[in-house]
Amino acid sequence: MTRKERQGQMRALGFLMIAVLGTASCANSSGVFQRGPDDYTISASARPVGGGAVSAQSMAIQEAKQFCAQSGKEMIVKTIETKDLQVQVDFRCVGKNDPTIQQH
Numbered sequence: 001m002t003r004k005e006r007q008g009q010m011r012a013l014g015f016l017m018i019a020v021l022g023t024a025s026c027a028n029s030s031g032v033f034q035r036g037p038d039d040y041t042i043s044a045s046a047r048p049v050g051g052g053a054v055s056a057q058s059m060a061i062q063e064a065k066q067f068c069a070q071s072g073k074e075m076i077v078k079t080i081e082t083k084d085l086q087v088q089v090d091f092r093c094v095g096k097n098d099p100t101i102q103q104h
Helices: 003-024 052-069 099-103
Strands: 027-036 039-046 073-083 086-095
Touching (some): 027 052, 039 052, 052 086, 073 099, 086 099
Antiparallel strands (some): 027 039, 073 086
């Protein structure tokens, strides 16, 4: 392999790393905040290249589910509000045998 070919490969690898790092930070969340007993909220946003509001909503719901699961509970969405590229999910954590789970 010639020096020029190695430089080309290194340059391509550099561009690939920049692309991966750039898209990895396309979505972020606020983390979960407690609003009341078993009532919580989480906000997330994503750039259009990172999937926009659809990706933000998926991220927020997944984090909410994980948050509730840490306490051995299930997550129930109360409301979802979308504005531009940001999503706010209000949710509850309830016991796995809670009758409200059957309603959702």
